[in-house]
Amino acid sequence: MLKAIILIGGPQKGTRFRPLSFEVPKPLFPVAGVPMLQHHIEACVKVPNLKEILLIGFYQPNEELNRFLFNAQQEFKMPIRYLQEFAALGTGGGIYHFRDQILSGSPEAFFVLNADVCSAFPLTEMLNFQKEHGEPNSFVILGTTANRKQSMNYGCIVENEKTNEVLHYVEKPSTFVSDIINCGIYLFNPEIFQHIGAVFQKNQQDMLLEEPTNGWHRAEAIRLEQDIFTSLAGQGKLYVYKTLSFWSQIKSAGSAIYASRLYLNQYHTTHPERLASNKEGGPKITGNVYIHPTANIDPTAVLGPNVSIGTGVTIGAGVRVRESIILHGATLQDQCCVLNSIVGWDSTIGKWSRVEGTPSDPNPNDPFAKIDSETLFRDGKLTPSITILGCNVNIPSEVIILNSIVLPHKDLNRSFKNQIIL
Amino acid sequence: MKALILVGGYGTRLRPLTLSVPKPLVEFCNKPILLHQVEALVKAGVNHVVLAVSYMSELLEREMRVQEQRVSSKTPGPLALARELLNVDNEPFFVLNSDVICDFPFKDLLQFHRGHGKEGTIVVRNHQKYVLYVTLVENKVLKKSTAILLPVQPNKKLPTSIEKEIFPVMAGESHLYAMELQGFWMDIGQPKDFLTGMCMYLHSLRQHAPERLRTGPGFLGNVLVDPTAQIGENCTIGPNVTIGAGVVVEDGVRIKRCTVLKGSRVRSHSWLESCIVGWSSSVGQWVRMENVTVLGEDVIVNDELYLNGANVLPHKSINESVPEPRIIM
Ligand SMILES: Nc1nc2c(ncn2[C@@H]2O[C@H](COP(=O)(O)OP(=O)(O)O)[C@@H](O)[C@H]2O)c(=O)[nH]1
Numbered sequence: 001m002l003k004a005i006i007l008i009g010g011p012q013k014g015t016r017f018r019p020l021s022f023e024v025p026k027p028l029f030p031v032a033g034v035p036m037l038q039h040h041i042e043a044c045v046k047v048p049n050l051k052e053i054l055l056i057g058f059y060q061p062n063e064e065l066n067r068f069l070f071n072a073q074q075e076f077k078m079p080i081r082y083l084q085e086f087a088a089l090g091t092g093g094g095i096y097h098f099r100d101q102i103l104s105g106s107p108e109a110f111f112v113l114n115a116d117v118c119s120a121f122p123l124t125e126m127l128n129f130q131k132e133h134g135e136p137n138s139f140v141i142l143g144t145t146a147n148r149k150q151s152m153n154y155g156c157i158v159e160n161e162k163t164n165e166v167l168h169y170v171e172k173p174s175t176f177v178s179d180i181i182n183c184g185i186y187l188f189n190p191e192i193f194q195h196i197g198a199v200f201q202k203n204q205q206d207m208l209l210e211e212p213t214n215g216w217h218r219a220e221a222i223r224l225e226q227d228i229f230t231s232l233a234g235q236g237k238l239y240v241y242k243t244l245s246f247w248s249q250i251k252s253a254g255s256a257i258y259a260s261r262l263y264l265n266q267y268h269t270t271h272p273e274r275l276a277s278n279k280e281g282g283p284k285i286t287g288n289v290y291i292h293p294t295a296n297i298d299p300t301a302v303l304g305p306n307v308s309i310g311t312g313v314t315i316g317a318g319v320r321v322r323e324s325i326i327l328h329g330a331t332l333q334d335q336c337c338v339l340n341s342i343v344g345w346d347s348t349i350g351k352w353s354r355v356e357g358t359p360s361d362p363n364p365n366d367p368f369a370k371i372d373s374e375t376l377f378r379d380g381k382l383t384p385s386i387t388i389l390g391c392n393v394n395i396p397s398e399v400i401i402l403n404s405i406v407l408p409h410k411d412l413n414r415s416f417k418n419q420i421i422l
Numbered sequence: 423m424k425a426l427i428l429v430g431g432y433g434t435r436l437r438p439l440t441l442s443v444p445k446p447l448v449e450f451c452n453k454p455i456l457l458h459q460v461e462a463l464v465k466a467g468v469n470h471v472v473l474a475v476s477y478m479s480e481l482l483e484r485e486m487r488v489q490e491q492r493v494s495s496k497t498p499g500p501l502a503l504a505r506e507l508l509n510v511d512n513e514p515f516f517v518l519n520s521d522v523i524c525d526f527p528f529k530d531l532l533q534f535h536r537g538h539g540k541e542g543t544i545v546v547r548n549h550q551k552y553v554l555y556v557t558l559v560e561n562k563v564l565k566k567s568t569a570i571l572l573p574v575q576p577n578k579k580l581p582t583s584i585e586k587e588i589f590p591v592m593a594g595e596s597h598l599y600a601m602e603l604q605g606f607w608m609d610i611g612q613p614k615d616f617l618t619g620m621c622m623y624l625h626s627l628r629q630h631a632p633e634r635l636r637t638g639p640g641f642l643g644n645v646l647v648d649p650t651a652q653i654g655e656n657c658t659i660g661p662n663v664t665i666g667a668g669v670v671v672e673d674g675v676r677i678k679r680c681t682v683l684k685g686s687r688v689r690s691h692s693w694l695e696s697c698i699v700g701w702s703s704s705v706g707q708w709v710r711m712e713n714v715t716v717l718g719e720d721v722i723v724n725d726e727l728y729l730n731g732a733n734v735l736p737h738k739s740i741n742e743s744v745p746e747p748r749i750i751m
Pocket residue numbers: 007008009010013056057058085087088089090091094113114115116117184
């Protein structure tokens with residue numbers, strides 16, 4: 001029997017996802033029309049013999065999360081539960097704290113997935129790889145290739161090229177280590193808890209010697225990457241399975257548009273029914289587009305590529321939407337144009353207005369390039385990014401909102417460019 | 423009666439339009455600038471117009487013959503050469519700058535001029551600036567502040583600069599009178615002022631010839647549309663828009679405070695404010711253009727672009743947005 005654990009973090013995480021994470025926990029933000037986590041869950045339920053999915057995080061129980069869990073259980077006919085940490089325990093501390101829950105039913109192995117990644121999740125391939133290579137009780141990290149410069153923003157892996165054993169692991173090194181990076185997707189077996197347990201014991205002893213300091217120093221806060229992988233490397237225990245399939249982090253809101261593009265593209269094989277097509281009386285579709293069935297769209301609108309339209313969205317005549325996410329309840333009035341933007345829940349865009357951002361897509365000419373989701377500001381100036389309208393923002397007619405971030409519940413009365421509008 | 427129109431230079435300030443067509447022939451409110459002046463002169467009894475030109479004179483000559491048979495055109499070059507042409511009879515004649523638009527008061531001017539019996543009358547639109555002129559000999563303000571519609575006595579010699587050499591002397595000899603202009607006046611020598619002048623002209627049309635303005639659903643304020651232009655469904659045009667001959671405006675377009683010159687096409691769902699669209703240009707779908715964007719002749723703006731204050735030279739195809747004002751070579 002197998003299980004899967006998804007690390008969903010908590011409200012203090014995902015700040016680069018503001019203002020969208022004010023309204024909904026980041027792991028539930030819709031990517032390609034469904035909550036970010038649903039892609040993880042859909043991948044997990046496809047793995048033969050996987051019997052339970054546990055979400056671990058430090059969000060207070062909330063309505064959105066409960067509703068999501070309820071719906072997912074119904075849909076996938078599998079127990080999917082949320083386990084709440086009493087504090088941020090780190091990527092290793094949470095699973096250690098809840099090890100009894102994870103081990104109940106005696107799974108022989110379990111996956112651990114970071115919530116904020118977008119991936120084809122080649123989980124079955126990881127299982128096969130684990131069986132074919134290495135030690136019987138080895139652990140597997142999913143790896144992918146990055147370019148030299150960007151690799152240093154990730155966990156870097158040096159492997160034995162013949163055996164794929166992880167020889168060195170360095171989290172976000174300051175100089176180049178390797179272009180193989182950690183995807184935040186792991187296959188463990190119960191033995192991992194011995195290694196985390198050893199760190200926990202050591203932390204406890206250290207704490208007795210030290211003065212008690214801030215919360216992060218508590219013994220239970222353990223990071224898988226720095227505290228476990230770094231010392232497991234070179235011990236014949238940790239292997240890397242390198243994938244060529246798509247992968248991206250979803251840190252900033254801009255990367256959500258990019259991740260949507262990757263998932264929409266995957267729908268051709270996994271969920272063709274989720275892709276809109278050109279139909280008599282429907283809008284014109286170019287490229288990959290997701291439209292929720294409850295959306296009301298004028299047939300003269302033109303949508304795509306890479307557009308996701310949420311529940312109850314209204315789109316008027318002659319509207320153009322490209323490379324954007326339109327969240328539920330939003331209204332796009334006649335002839336408006338939305339490019340490279342996220343339009344928040346229940347927001348309205350007036351006639352002939354233009355809402356436009358600048359994409360931060362990875363360099364298309366570099367197959368290993370990843371999306372940069374770094375700083376909002378450079379040289380004291382807002383770096384051109386996608387435009388984000390928070391929840392319930394009203395854009396009047398005939399204005400342009402360019403490379404701007406509008407916080408929730410604002411009524412704008414003019415054009416804005418390169419600004420954060422509080 | 424005769425008139426001298428100082429057409430002169432290259433019209434650089436009105437580029438990129440004047441890279442294709444000499445300034446006097448650029449259509450202002452669907453009529454070449456020069457024709458506005460010539461028609462007003464003809465109405466006041468002028469039957470001989472002398473154009474002082476230097477640049478693209480052949481084109482100008484050709485066009486004028488075609489457009490206005492009643493007046494003969496000559497291309498005497500330097501201003502002084504015009505003297506022979508003007509000095510034939512002993513009548514006053516009008517002198518005007520070519521890039522000025524107003525409710526030309528030629529008849530009133532002639533009457534006023536005859537009334538005081540001196541050598542010259544200049545039309546001023548701002549009394550204060552006129553005072554400045556009289557007290558300053560070398561005055562540069564004057565050039566800006568006056569519409570130079572000047573009947574001077576033919577026996578006067580004509581040097582190269584009327585403003586600098588004639589007016590001061592005439593004023594010194596108490597031979598220069600000023601008549602204040604009623605109504606609007608605009609030097610339309612640069613795009614920004616061209617658009618402002620258009621607003622003034624259309625406003626004046628509303629008062630004097632409202633039947634020439636287009637009204638009805640989808641039209642707001644003062645809008646002049648050539649009868650051969652086609653306007654699509656669900657458009658809102660105006661206020662202050664001029665649409666030239668053969669222009670096609672597709673469905674769902676919003677245009678305000680713009681001039682769209684003949685043969686152009688504005689594709690569906692676009693939004694244009696304070697722009698001049700040059701001859702035979704094409705503006706794509708969902709394009710937004712604003713802030714005195716000027717397209718030269720035969721420019722193509724591709725779909726979904728944003729042009730902010732772009733100055734686009736003729737025969738260009740634009741594939742990228744221009745978010746800040748810039749010249750596109
Ligand atoms: N449950 C739990 N999840 C966490 C915690 N810290 C990070 N995560 C999750 O683990 C993943 C990786 O987070 P982190 O290591 O902070 O970010 P990264 O190193 O920039 O990728 C994300 O999906 C986070 O939501 C934590 O303390 N508890």
